Structures are given as structure tokens and as C-alpha cells.
Amino acid sequence: MPEPTKKTVSAFTKKPKTQTAEIGATVIFEAETEKTDVKVRWQRDSKDIASSYKYTISAEGNMHSLTINNIVQEDAVGYAVIAGVSKVKFELKIKESEAVSPDPAVAEPKPEEPKKAPPAPTGSSASDTSGTVSDGSATEGLLESHQPDTRQDLTGLFTEKPQSGEVNVGENITFVARVCGESLLKKPTVKWFKGKWMDLASKSGKHLQLKEHYDRNSKVYTFEMHIIAAKANFAGAYRCEVSSRDKFDSCNFDLVVHEARTTDGFDIRTAFRRTSTDAGEDSGELDFSALLKKRAVHVSTEPEVDVWEILQKAPPSEYEKIAFQYGITDLRGMLKRLKKMKKEEKKSAAFLRKLDPAYQVEKGHKIKLQIEVANPDAEVKWLKNGQEIHPTGRYIFESVGNKRFLTINNCTLADDAAYTCMIGDEKTVTELFVKEPPVLIVRNLEDQMVMKGERVEFECEVSEEGAQVKCHSNFTSHQFRKHGHQHFCTRLTFTMPTCQLLLDQKQLEVYQNIADLTVKAKDQAVFKCEVSDENVKGIWYKNGVEVKPDARTHITHIGRIHKLTIDEVKPEDEGDYTFVPEGYAFNLSAKLNFLEVKIDFVPRQDPPKIHLDCMGRTAESTILVVAGNKLRLDVPITGDPAPTVVWTKGEKVGAIHKILSDSDGRVHVESTKGHCIFTIEGAERQDEGVYSVIVRNPAGEDTADINVKVVDVPDPPEAPRILSVGEDSCIVQWDPPLFDGGQPVIGYVLERKKKKSYRWMRLNFDPYKETTYEAKRMIEGVAYEMRVYAVNTIGMSRPSAASQPFVPVAPTSEPTGLCVDDISDTTISLKWRAPERIGSAELEGYGVEYCKEGSDEWIPAFSGLTERTTVIVHDLPTGEKMQFRVRAYNMAGPSLPATLQQAVTIREIMQRPKIWLPRNLRQTLIKKVGEMINLVIPFQGKPRPQVTWTKNDEPLDPKQVSIRNSDTDTILFVRRSERKDSGKYEVQVQIENVEDRASVNIQIVDLPGPPQNLKVIDVWGFNVALEWKPPKDNGNCDITGYTIQKADKKTMEWYNVYEQYRRTNCVVSDLIMGNEYVFRVYAMNMVGLSPEPCLSKDKHFCKYEVPPSYKDRSVIAGYNATLSCSVRGIPKPKITWYKNKMDITNEAKYRMFSNQGVLTLEIRKPCPFDGGVYMCKAVNDSGEDVVECKLEVRCKYMPLTQELPRNLHSNS
Known part of the structure; x- marks a missing residue:
């Protein structure tokens, strides 16, 4: 078979040929490559072939072979071998037997028919019990147009991808993927998926096993997926994904599960099975042909016909007729088989490269879909789930030559869809999978430190809004550390973000202690105490025995107040009572004394009496109450009859007292037998003062003052x-x-x-x-x-307002390199370099200070800061010795100062005048007319010297020349120079009697004038002699040469004869006979050609000369011979040599030379055969000319009877 695409260079030196074999035989295809290290892979119907029992692939050096064992009818397909970018196709043909009965499979398709479809790319048939799907490394170096239909490589991590495979129900199959680990920093992670997102890692078990191993020698990771005892529902699309850090790759493959193979022996149930090809389907017709008696098969001599090929080409209306003709009774099975048969895909005329079957991208990333079209001007439409996409900020369309790109930026889950690219009626479809990234912790939990019993909040930030977050506090393992009153808890086993909670336990303070009581029978005894923490519980004890509440004994806990109340006190209630707070190692104790009172009737009245221990106005007798707590004053009183009690309040002693009653809201006044009780709920600051209790009865009255002070936590301080x-x-x-x-x-x-x-x-x-x-x-x-x-002793105030934000920064290091740049009688110029260490804060500037020698008073040289590293300090006292220092400032303040090594005397230093003439002005300055002259000449001298300019010892004209002087240089400026500006300029700088001079030579040049008196001196042959005189005006510079031109009088087109010609006479050659010529000459200097030329007044005619004729030549055989002639012409003619009117230019026996118009043809060792008529032909745009010469080659020993011509030279 010829190759599908012809290449100028093929990788094969020997190509496999199409072979013909019989069924059951073995055939070998051999190929030989040009290089030994090239990778070769074999294909069957454009699908890769792997080694198996069916196919044997071997390679020795540059020899490669493919062996196909046990050939069947389905093997008669097209094959190909690929090496690099070279691909060779060939076929395997099946030799048909002469007497073959019709294929029973045609008449009665069996359920196993799908197994006879072309094998999967693994090369293993359905009978293989443990197939391995692999494609090796054959995909390397293959052109895109020859690659198998697999998922597009994103990073190229796979060295071997899993390939699609087929297996029977109940059998095993293995899929293999290999990844090269040489360029990976860590072990790659591989995931196997079925369908779109089903992760097979959670499905491992009896029917699915995932294995992996690592080869340390080759540094290759191998990942295997074993499917054991396959079931029918295992069929479908699978995907393998591999990732390593920022690299990712994936590959799609399919698994086809066929119906189980029938067992040997007769089964009556299978004989009555319906003829459907799908397992478990009740459709189809009953087939009783298996129960019929076998008959002798009639041997047909007709050639074998592929009925399926006929059916594929026939219209559906002819299916029933063809089935009846070829004996097919199961029409439904025939239609299903036709539907499953793979149809050859037609090559798209609109697409050179279509979209891959599927793409995958992470959420938030971008992806680019690419196609190649055959027509660069074709209109392309992109669709998403059937809806046309229009260009937006997220969807970008690009067109580069034949390539079309669709770029999707910032992919979201909504972009997970099917995408279609359409050109007219043709389209290509792909599916995009958007993978949602895991939720990450952006900002971890921060450590917290709170007091015991306070509220604490933990806060963290995750990468995705709305992500579900779980917080854990009961960890599997804890480690407790206690440092003073601080408790630390650290979680050990979990790897999620953690933080520390630091607890500070408060000290329990007693605001009111229980006091000893002395009560009489039938009275009530109340023990009361107040602690700082209202959440603290406690236990009451009597003589070491816990007190249990009953009908007479009541235990209450309201806020921070704990009470033990005993009603109708009895003698047995006397004893020591103790209150113990839970969790604290101290107690409060008091004693209850039972007072037995004997009443004697005395018929007289007792004056009232107040019994208080806190009477007086000393600090020890002042009652303290914490703001917000209850103030209760229980004052024992006596008197008969019972006295009347009045409570008053004054701010201080001697002030007017206000009578207090229950109408005040928070104030409660009550009197009992022997007691008067004054209560204020929620004491406030205004409740502080002197409270007086007055008791009266007919026998008299008594008064007592009680000093009450309300204490509270302090106010918050001001902002720090x-x-x-x-x-x-x-x-x-x-x-x-x-x-x-x-x-x-x-x-x-x-x-x-x-x-x-x-x-x-x-x-x-x-x-x-x-x-x-x-x-x-x-x-x-x-x-x-x-x-x-x-x-304070009460507690801690509310926090103050936060201070202004500040940044901890350190001052910079001191400036470096402080020195004096210049000095005068009242000023000084200082310079320095930036500090070596600046720090994280920006440098705000520098401050300069000075002081007199011996003084410590530093005076700022100027207000504010300067950002420059040079400064001039003005208004300094002349003759004083001054010290200077510089400090760098940033947010943290000034740095250490940089000072001069010694004090500086403020006095200008006398400096001798000196002119520093630039190097380019030490030689003559040449300028063209009209150019600008700008001379900058620096000088030195202190005080400022006087500058004087002269030209040729005369003052300058201020209208023509501008002079500008400064302290350090002088500038001479001429806007448009003229010839008269040429001359010697002298500058003089003078301080008192000391001076310095320098001179500058300026030459203004212009174009020269035309040459003079151009004459024709002589004419001979094709030549003319010219002569002229130099121009009168040379442009103020030397004449560098002349340009001579000629022109035919007919055309008057001028051609250069000489350029940069330095003499004043020349010879013009190569003129044409009979033409009339005119000549002109331009003068040239460093500025250019003269504006006008000098024309010749005489006309020159070239006389015609008859070209010479060449005689015949005779040379001796065996010795090199040369033929010469001369030629001239403008433009240079093209020369061609002929022998007997045959072109001999490219023959190796002859060599042609050309040297200044002399043409030579060298004949190497001529023989008698080289004799003949030689012709030289010269051709240019003006015409052509031919000269001929007959050459005779004599034998070596033939006597020379003829004299050689003058212009024929023999090299003997």
C-alpha cells in the first residue's frame, strides 16, 4: 500500500507489505528503521496494538516485527506501523477456501456475536481471563493527526495510559497506568473514577482492587485497577486522574462487558432462548432450530459474500429482502447488530482538528478550547448546552490563522456543560468538567486569654463563602499546663487548625463577712456573707457538721449573697457556724450565742437606746458598700415603750439632713422588736454620706450617726x-x-x-x-x-480608648560620607550618602545642624527636613570655626548624627583660574554653513573670574555671537553659522593679576564651486581623454575628488564614469562606435558635490571598427589547449561557449575564464573527438555578437605541417 502522506524523508528503510494468509495461520510483518533508538508502535484500524497471546511485538536493534497468531476472518483489516512522524499502512487479506459453506453466523447470529468485533486497543480478546490495558510509550513523537482518540494531555504526566478494554461476565481485567517520577518532587496521587464523579477508592472490595508499586531503577510509578469477576453493570466510561503539586493529567477509557460464554453440553433452556443479543431482554423470536435433526450441508461453489457489508450499504427498506435472500430469520437481532457495528467516520471537510471528548478544569481557573479549521475565513459559532455563546469578559474568542480558541476565565460550576463548535452544518462536541477545589483555612484561629467565667469567641476565615465548618472542643487527647493562675489547653491528635485558650482564675474576695450573733429564744438568726463571684456556691457547717435545710433552717443564695436563716431560735441552735465556698481553700466562721432573757415587770419606762459598734466618724467605723450591691443597716435599739425610728441622710456632718422613707423607691425602712432596719437596693455613688437614726419614746430619744461610703471600680483612663x-x-x-x-x-x-x-x-x-x-x-x-x-481593690475598670495606631520602627543608622563640597565667606556646601540601614519605615528626610566650636548649642540650618543629600548653608559668620552634623529622620525619630572630623573655618579659599578645554575642541572644529555652534568651556577659579572672548584678536560682534557665563563655565553660541564665522576664537579668564587663556579654531565649510575648462584632449578607438581645472571656490576645505559622467546625445541619460576621482584628467573607455557623447564633471569636498557641473563644449564621435576574424586552429591530442578572444560591452555581456552549436558551459571537460574582457576556453587533454567548430556568443541588452573558430585535433605523433596561428596557445 502506498503511504497516506508522502514525506521527503522516511524513518523506515524497510516497510511492511500487504500479505495474504489462510484462516488459522500465522503471519509476520517486518519493518526496519533508520535509527535504532526510535520508538515504534503498531496499529489495527487506527488503534494501538499491545503484546498478547494474539499479537506478538518484538524489536531487535532497528528491526521490528508484528506476529499475528491464529488468524480469523475479523483480522482482515488495515494495519499501520508508526515511527516518529512516519506512518506506513498495510493490509492482511484472508485467502478463501474453494468449498466453504455459508457462514452459520450469517444465518443465525448467536449471543456471543459482539465478541467478534475488532479487539480493543489492548489487543486482548474476550477469552483472556486477565487482560492488561496499556498503551506503553508509543504515543511519544506521534503527530496529532495520528494520535488515538484519547483525552488531551494537560501536563504529560502519563508515560503509559489505561486503554479501553473488553471482558466477559465473570472474568477479570486489569487497567494499568504508569507515571515517570524523575521530574516530580513528591509521589503522585492517582484517582480512578467511573462515570463523571464516582470515586472508585470507596468501592474497593471483592470485585475491585487498586494497587500501586514503584520501580527504583527506572523511577516509574505503576498504578493498577483490577476488576474481578466482572458484572454486566461494570460496563461504562472510566477516568484516571494523576496529580502532583501543580501538575495534573487525566485519561478516559471504556470497559465493555460481554455476555457470558456458553458452556459445553446441551441445555434445553438455551435452545428455547429468544434470539435477542442483549442479556436479560425478553424481546425476539423463539428459535427451535437447535432441536431439529442435522441434515447434510449442501456444498456451494459460489464465492463467500459478506452479508453485513451488503446490509450496511443497503437502505433500510431492503433489509427484509436481503435477510430472506441470505437466510436470516432473527430480524430484530440483525437490526441490533447493525446498530452496534462501528461505522467508519467520515473525515470532516470543515475541521482539521476537532475538540477532545472531554476537558477538566478546577473552579476559579481558566481553560482554552482549541480547534483547527480548513477555511481560515469560515464563520465559527460556539454553543453551551445548545445555546450560542457571545463574547464577554469571561468568554473570549480568538482567531490565529486556521486555529480558533474559546477561553473561559474564572470557571464556575455553571460552566460544567457540553460545548459545541459549529461551522455551517458540521460540528464538534466536547464536555467540560469543573472540579470544585477543597475548602481551605485562609486565616487560622488565634489564641485567646480570658478570665474564668467570661465569654470567649474564636474566629477563623475559610476560602469559600458559605462553606460548612465544624468546631470541636472535645479532642481525643489533651495536654494541660498550669503556670500560676493560667491554664493552657493544647489539642494533640488532630491536624486541623487549632488555638490556645489561656484561662486566668479570679481570686475570690469577701465583701461582707458573717458576724457573731447573740439572739434570744423565739427570735430569728441570720448569718449573711457576700463574695465577689456570684457563681460560687458554698456549704454551711455547724460545729463541723453540714447544715441541712428544714422547716426552721433556710439556706439561700441570691447573687453574691449567701444567707443561713434560723427561725425561732432554740438553745440547741447555739454553736459555731462556718461557710465554705466551693473550689476555694478558705472559710468564713461566726458564733451563734443563745441569750436566755428573764423578764421582770417594772412599771417604769426606759428611754430609747441605740446599740451600735460602728458609731463615730473614724475610718475604722465607716461602712463600705460596693456600688450596685444592697446596703442594709440593722440597728439594735431598746426602749420601753417601743420607740419611733426616723432615718435621715446628710452629705456631711453638720449639713441639713433629709428624712428618708419608703417613698424613695430604692429605700426600705422597717422596724421590728428590738431592731430598726434600713435597706437601699443597688447602692449608687450618690448614696454615700452620713446616715442618722433617731429613736424616740415618751421617756426620751437617742441619736446615732453612721458614715456610709460607696466604693466602685475606677473610671477608665484616658487614651494612652x-x-x-x-x-x-x-x-x-x-x-x-x-x-x-x-x-x-x-x-x-x-x-x-x-x-x-x-x-x-x-x-x-x-x-x-x-x-x-x-x-x-x-x-x-x-x-x-x-x-x-x-x-483598685474593688476590681478593674472598663478599658480606655485605644491609642493612636503606631508602628514599631527603629531609627535609621547615621548618614555616611559627610564632607564639605564647597565653601565661601558666608556659605558652605555639604554632601553625604544615605544611611546603610534604613529599616521598614520610609526615610522622611535629613536635618542639618551647626554650632560654633566649643559650644554645645546646635542650631538647625533650615526649618523642616530635606530629602536631598546635598545642602548649602547660608548666612554663616565669616572667619568662625563651625562644626556641622547631619541626622536622618524616620517615623521613629532622628538617627545618630554624622559629624565632620574637625571644625571648618568659614572663609572662601583662593583658587587659581584654570581653563579646562574639552578634548574635542583642541583640534579644529569644523561646521557646515547654517549649522549651530555651541561651545561649552568649563573653568575654575575663586572668586569668580572675569571671562573675555576674542576672535582673531578682535572683540566679538554681539549681534552674531552670544556669550553666557556662569561660575564654572562659559558658553559661546551661534544660531546659524556663516563662512565669515571661521577663525581663531580665544577665551581668557582672569582673577586680579592671574589669568589663563585657551583658543579654539573654527572652520565653516560649504559646497565647492564647479570645475573649470573641461576639454576633450584626444579620441582613439572607443576611448576619449578629458582634462579640466580645479574650481575657483573650494568651499573653505580641500577638494577630495571629482565625479565624471557621460551621456549619449540621443538619450541624454547620464551615467557615472568615475567617482571620487582625484586627478584633473581621465580617459573614458567603452564608448560605442558612431555615437555622439557629452561629458560633465562635478567637484567634491567633505560637504558634498558642487551644485553645478562643468560641461564639455566639444562633441565626440566614436568611429566604427571591423571586428577581427579568427582563423582555424590545430592542436596535438593529449595536451591542454586554449582558445582566446576579447569582448567588450555595456552592460557586461553574458558569455556562452558552443561546440558544433551545442552548449558546453556545464561540461566538466571544459573550463571558461574571463579576465578584463579577455575570454579563454581551456580544453583538457583533447582527443580527435574534441575537434569541431567552437563558437563564443556574447549577449547583453544592447545586442549580441558571435565569433567562430574551427579546431582540429591531430594525433600525438603526426608531423606538424602547418604553422600554429598567433592567437592559439598550446600547453605542451
């Missing part, structure tokens, strides 16, 4: 101030709170946080007594905020 910052620290200061809560502030607690964070971190756990604090261990370049709490 940041005094200074360091590289990893800062100094913060704050003011005490305006109100200390009635108790002195014992210290402060500081917290800090990053500006972009929500978590405050406590810096100290013990109260800090000062109002200035240095915070350390911060990160340079990160913005922080600070806040302060005030602490």
Missing part, C-alpha cells in the same frame, strides 16, 4: 499616648482615671493588639503601678494599638 517607638518596642504613657472609685488605684493592666486584628493580648497580669510602660516583643513594621485598665 505613645511617647516613642523602637525596633520591637514602644514607650506608652497615660494619665490616672478622673475617679478612682472611692478606693486608691493599686495599678494598671495594659493590652495591645495588631491594628487589623480583633484580639487583645494582655501585657501584664499583676497590676503595674507606674503610668509609663515599655512594651516589648513586637514585630517591626506592623501597626499596633494599646489600651489601659485601672485596677
Whole structure:
């Protein structure tokens, strides 16, 4: 078979040929490659062939062979061998037997018929019990047009891809994928899928096993998927995905499961099976032919006919007729087989390259779909699920030559669809799978530190909005650490983000202790205490025995107050009572004394009496109550009859007292026998003052003052101030709170946080007594905020407002290289380099200061900062010795100063005048007329020297020349130069009696004038002698040459004869006989040609000369001979030599030479055969000329009877 595409160079030196073999035989195809290391693969119907029992593939050196064993009728298909980009096709033909009965499979298709379809690319048939699907490395180097129909390689990780396979029900099959690990940093991850998203890793078990192993020698990972005892529902599309870090590849393959093979022996049930080809289907007709008696088969001598090929080509209306003609009774089975048969796909006329079957992309990434069209001008439409796509920001259409691209940016799950590309009526379809990436933790949980009993919040950030997040607190393993009052909990076994919770346990404070009681019989005894934590529970004990509540004994816990109440006290209630808070190692104790009262009737009245231990106005007798708590004053009183009680309140002693009653809302006043009780619910600051109780009865009255002080937590301090910052620290200061809560502030607690964070971190756990604090261990370049709490004996205040954000930065290093650049009587110029270390903060500028020698008072040289590294300080005292320093400033403040090594005296230094003439001005400066002249000549000298310019020892004309002087240079400027500006310019700089001079020569050049007196001196043959004189005006520079031109009088077209010709006479050659010529000459200098030429006044005619005739020649055989002639012509003619009117230009026996118009033909060792008429032909655009010469070659020993011509030379 000829190759489908002819190549100029083929990789095969020997190609396989089409062979013919009989059924059951073995055939071998051989191929030989040009190189030994080339990879060769074999194909059957454009599908790769792998080694199996059916196909044997071998390779030795550059010899390759394919052996097909046990040939059957289905093997008669097209085959191909591929090496690199070369592909050779060949066929296997089946030799038909002479007497063959009609194929029973044609008459009665069996259920096993699908097994006889062309084998899968693995090369294993359905009878193989353990097939291995592999394609090896054969896909390397193959052109896209010859590749198998597999998924497009995204990164090329596979070295061997799993291929589609076929297996019978109950048999095993293995799919193999290999990945090269040489270029991978870690072990690749492989996933096997069935359908679109079913991960087969969770389906491993009895029927599915996934295995992998690694070859250390070849560094190849092998992944296998074993399907054991295949079932019919195992059939379908599969996909293998491999990934390693940022690389990804995938491959699609199919599995076809055929119906189980029938067993040997007769089964009556199978004889009555319906003739359907699909297992489990009840359709079809009953076939009783198996029960009929076998008859002798009539041997037909007709050639074998493929009925299926006839059916494929026939229209459906002819199916019944063809089936009756060839004895097919199962029409339904015939139609299903025709439907399953693979049809040869027609090559698309519109698409050179179609879309791959499927693509995969991760969510948020972009993908590019590519096709190639046959017509570059064809209109392409892209559709998504049948709807046309229009270009947007996410859908981009591109056209590059024959290629068309569809780019989808920022893919979402909505882009998971089928995409179609249409050109007219033709289309190509693919499916895009969008893989959703896993949810990642963007910002981890942060450590928290709270007090015991407080609310704590943990916050983290995930990559996807709306992602489901689970928080765990009961870990499988814990590790507890305790440091003082801090408790740390760390999770050990989980790998998800964790954080630490630091707990600080509060100390339990007793606000009100229980007091000893002395009560009488039938009275009520109340033990009351108040602690700082309202959540703390406690137990009451009497003489070491726990007290149980009963009808007379009541235990209450309301907020921070714990009460033990005993009604109708009896003598047995006397004892020691103790309250023990749970979780704390201390207790509160008091004693109950039973007072037995004997009443004697005295018929007299007792004046009222108040019995208080806290009477007076000393600090020890002041009653303290915490704001928000209940204030209860229980005052024992006596008097007979029962006295009347009045409560009053004054802000201070001696002030007017306000009478208090129950109408005040929070105030409750009650009197009992022997007691008067005053209660204020939720004490506030205004409740502080002097409370007076007045008791009256007919016998008299008594008064007592009680000083009550309400204490509270202090107010929050003002926002702290940041005094200074360091590289990893800062100094913060704050003011005490305006109100200390009635108790002195014992210290402060500081917290800090990053500006972009929500978590405050406590810096100290013990109260800090000062109002200035240095915070350390911060990160340079990160913005922080600070806040302060005030602490007194009652508790901790609310936090202050946050400070202004600040960034810990360190000052830069000192500037380097400070030195004096220039100095005068009142100014100084300083320069320096930037600091070596600047840090994370930007450099704000530099500050320059100076002071007199011996003084410590530094004076800023200017207000503010400068960003430059050079500065001029003005208004300095002349003659003083001054010291200077420079400091760099950033957010952290000034750096260390950079100072001069010694003081500088402010006085201008005398400098001798000196002109620094540039090197290019030390030689003559040449300018063309009209060009600009700009001379910049630097000089030095202090004080500023006086500059004077002259031209040829005369002052300059200010209208023609502009002069501009500065402290360091002088500029001479001429806008448009003229010839008169040429000359010697001299500049002089002078300071007092000292001076310096320099001169500059300027030459202004122009085009020269025309030459003079052009004359024709002589004429001979084809030549003319010319002579002329130099021009009068040479343009102020030397004449570098002349340009001579000639023109025919008829055409007057000028041609250059000589260019850059330096003499004033010349000879013009190669003129044409009989023509009349005119000549002209241009003068040339460094500017260019003269504007006008000098024309010749005489006319020249060339006389015609008869060309010479050449005589015949005679040479001796065996010796080289040459034939010569001369030729001239303009343009240069083309020369051709002929022998007997035959062109001999390309014959190796002859050599042609041409040297300045002399043509030579050399005949190498001529023989008598070389004799003949030689002709030389010259041709150009003006015409042609021919000269002939007859050559005779004599024998070597023939006597010479004729004299050789003059112009024939023999090399003997």
C-alpha cells in the first residue's frame, strides 16, 4: 500500500507489505528503521496494538516485527506501523477456501456475536481471563493527526495510559497506568473514577482492587485497577486522574462487558432462548432450530459474500429482502447488530482538528478550547448546552490563522456543560468538567486569654463563602499546663487548625463577712456573707457538721449573697457556724450565742437606746458598700415603750439632713422588736454620706450617726499616648482615671493588639503601678494599638480608648560620607550618602545642624527636613570655626548624627583660574554653513573670574555671537553659522593679576564651486581623454575628488564614469562606435558635490571598427589547449561557449575564464573527438555578437605541417 502522506524523508528503510494468509495461520510483518533508538508502535484500524497471546511485538536493534497468531476472518483489516512522524499502512487479506459453506453466523447470529468485533486497543480478546490495558510509550513523537482518540494531555504526566478494554461476565481485567517520577518532587496521587464523579477508592472490595508499586531503577510509578469477576453493570466510561503539586493529567477509557460464554453440553433452556443479543431482554423470536435433526450441508461453489457489508450499504427498506435472500430469520437481532457495528467516520471537510471528548478544569481557573479549521475565513459559532455563546469578559474568542480558541476565565460550576463548535452544518462536541477545589483555612484561629467565667469567641476565615465548618472542643487527647493562675489547653491528635485558650482564675474576695450573733429564744438568726463571684456556691457547717435545710433552717443564695436563716431560735441552735465556698481553700466562721432573757415587770419606762459598734466618724467605723450591691443597716435599739425610728441622710456632718422613707423607691425602712432596719437596693455613688437614726419614746430619744461610703471600680483612663517607638518596642504613657472609685488605684493592666486584628493580648497580669510602660516583643513594621485598665481593690475598670495606631520602627543608622563640597565667606556646601540601614519605615528626610566650636548649642540650618543629600548653608559668620552634623529622620525619630572630623573655618579659599578645554575642541572644529555652534568651556577659579572672548584678536560682534557665563563655565553660541564665522576664537579668564587663556579654531565649510575648462584632449578607438581645472571656490576645505559622467546625445541619460576621482584628467573607455557623447564633471569636498557641473563644449564621435576574424586552429591530442578572444560591452555581456552549436558551459571537460574582457576556453587533454567548430556568443541588452573558430585535433605523433596561428596557445 502506498503511504497516506508522502514525506521527503522516511524513518523506515524497510516497510511492511500487504500479505495474504489462510484462516488459522500465522503471519509476520517486518519493518526496519533508520535509527535504532526510535520508538515504534503498531496499529489495527487506527488503534494501538499491545503484546498478547494474539499479537506478538518484538524489536531487535532497528528491526521490528508484528506476529499475528491464529488468524480469523475479523483480522482482515488495515494495519499501520508508526515511527516518529512516519506512518506506513498495510493490509492482511484472508485467502478463501474453494468449498466453504455459508457462514452459520450469517444465518443465525448467536449471543456471543459482539465478541467478534475488532479487539480493543489492548489487543486482548474476550477469552483472556486477565487482560492488561496499556498503551506503553508509543504515543511519544506521534503527530496529532495520528494520535488515538484519547483525552488531551494537560501536563504529560502519563508515560503509559489505561486503554479501553473488553471482558466477559465473570472474568477479570486489569487497567494499568504508569507515571515517570524523575521530574516530580513528591509521589503522585492517582484517582480512578467511573462515570463523571464516582470515586472508585470507596468501592474497593471483592470485585475491585487498586494497587500501586514503584520501580527504583527506572523511577516509574505503576498504578493498577483490577476488576474481578466482572458484572454486566461494570460496563461504562472510566477516568484516571494523576496529580502532583501543580501538575495534573487525566485519561478516559471504556470497559465493555460481554455476555457470558456458553458452556459445553446441551441445555434445553438455551435452545428455547429468544434470539435477542442483549442479556436479560425478553424481546425476539423463539428459535427451535437447535432441536431439529442435522441434515447434510449442501456444498456451494459460489464465492463467500459478506452479508453485513451488503446490509450496511443497503437502505433500510431492503433489509427484509436481503435477510430472506441470505437466510436470516432473527430480524430484530440483525437490526441490533447493525446498530452496534462501528461505522467508519467520515473525515470532516470543515475541521482539521476537532475538540477532545472531554476537558477538566478546577473552579476559579481558566481553560482554552482549541480547534483547527480548513477555511481560515469560515464563520465559527460556539454553543453551551445548545445555546450560542457571545463574547464577554469571561468568554473570549480568538482567531490565529486556521486555529480558533474559546477561553473561559474564572470557571464556575455553571460552566460544567457540553460545548459545541459549529461551522455551517458540521460540528464538534466536547464536555467540560469543573472540579470544585477543597475548602481551605485562609486565616487560622488565634489564641485567646480570658478570665474564668467570661465569654470567649474564636474566629477563623475559610476560602469559600458559605462553606460548612465544624468546631470541636472535645479532642481525643489533651495536654494541660498550669503556670500560676493560667491554664493552657493544647489539642494533640488532630491536624486541623487549632488555638490556645489561656484561662486566668479570679481570686475570690469577701465583701461582707458573717458576724457573731447573740439572739434570744423565739427570735430569728441570720448569718449573711457576700463574695465577689456570684457563681460560687458554698456549704454551711455547724460545729463541723453540714447544715441541712428544714422547716426552721433556710439556706439561700441570691447573687453574691449567701444567707443561713434560723427561725425561732432554740438553745440547741447555739454553736459555731462556718461557710465554705466551693473550689476555694478558705472559710468564713461566726458564733451563734443563745441569750436566755428573764423578764421582770417594772412599771417604769426606759428611754430609747441605740446599740451600735460602728458609731463615730473614724475610718475604722465607716461602712463600705460596693456600688450596685444592697446596703442594709440593722440597728439594735431598746426602749420601753417601743420607740419611733426616723432615718435621715446628710452629705456631711453638720449639713441639713433629709428624712428618708419608703417613698424613695430604692429605700426600705422597717422596724421590728428590738431592731430598726434600713435597706437601699443597688447602692449608687450618690448614696454615700452620713446616715442618722433617731429613736424616740415618751421617756426620751437617742441619736446615732453612721458614715456610709460607696466604693466602685475606677473610671477608665484616658487614651494612652505613645511617647516613642523602637525596633520591637514602644514607650506608652497615660494619665490616672478622673475617679478612682472611692478606693486608691493599686495599678494598671495594659493590652495591645495588631491594628487589623480583633484580639487583645494582655501585657501584664499583676497590676503595674507606674503610668509609663515599655512594651516589648513586637514585630517591626506592623501597626499596633494599646489600651489601659485601672485596677483598685474593688476590681478593674472598663478599658480606655485605644491609642493612636503606631508602628514599631527603629531609627535609621547615621548618614555616611559627610564632607564639605564647597565653601565661601558666608556659605558652605555639604554632601553625604544615605544611611546603610534604613529599616521598614520610609526615610522622611535629613536635618542639618551647626554650632560654633566649643559650644554645645546646635542650631538647625533650615526649618523642616530635606530629602536631598546635598545642602548649602547660608548666612554663616565669616572667619568662625563651625562644626556641622547631619541626622536622618524616620517615623521613629532622628538617627545618630554624622559629624565632620574637625571644625571648618568659614572663609572662601583662593583658587587659581584654570581653563579646562574639552578634548574635542583642541583640534579644529569644523561646521557646515547654517549649522549651530555651541561651545561649552568649563573653568575654575575663586572668586569668580572675569571671562573675555576674542576672535582673531578682535572683540566679538554681539549681534552674531552670544556669550553666557556662569561660575564654572562659559558658553559661546551661534544660531546659524556663516563662512565669515571661521577663525581663531580665544577665551581668557582672569582673577586680579592671574589669568589663563585657551583658543579654539573654527572652520565653516560649504559646497565647492564647479570645475573649470573641461576639454576633450584626444579620441582613439572607443576611448576619449578629458582634462579640466580645479574650481575657483573650494568651499573653505580641500577638494577630495571629482565625479565624471557621460551621456549619449540621443538619450541624454547620464551615467557615472568615475567617482571620487582625484586627478584633473581621465580617459573614458567603452564608448560605442558612431555615437555622439557629452561629458560633465562635478567637484567634491567633505560637504558634498558642487551644485553645478562643468560641461564639455566639444562633441565626440566614436568611429566604427571591423571586428577581427579568427582563423582555424590545430592542436596535438593529449595536451591542454586554449582558445582566446576579447569582448567588450555595456552592460557586461553574458558569455556562452558552443561546440558544433551545442552548449558546453556545464561540461566538466571544459573550463571558461574571463579576465578584463579577455575570454579563454581551456580544453583538457583533447582527443580527435574534441575537434569541431567552437563558437563564443556574447549577449547583453544592447545586442549580441558571435565569433567562430574551427579546431582540429591531430594525433600525438603526426608531423606538424602547418604553422600554429598567433592567437592559439598550446600547453605542451
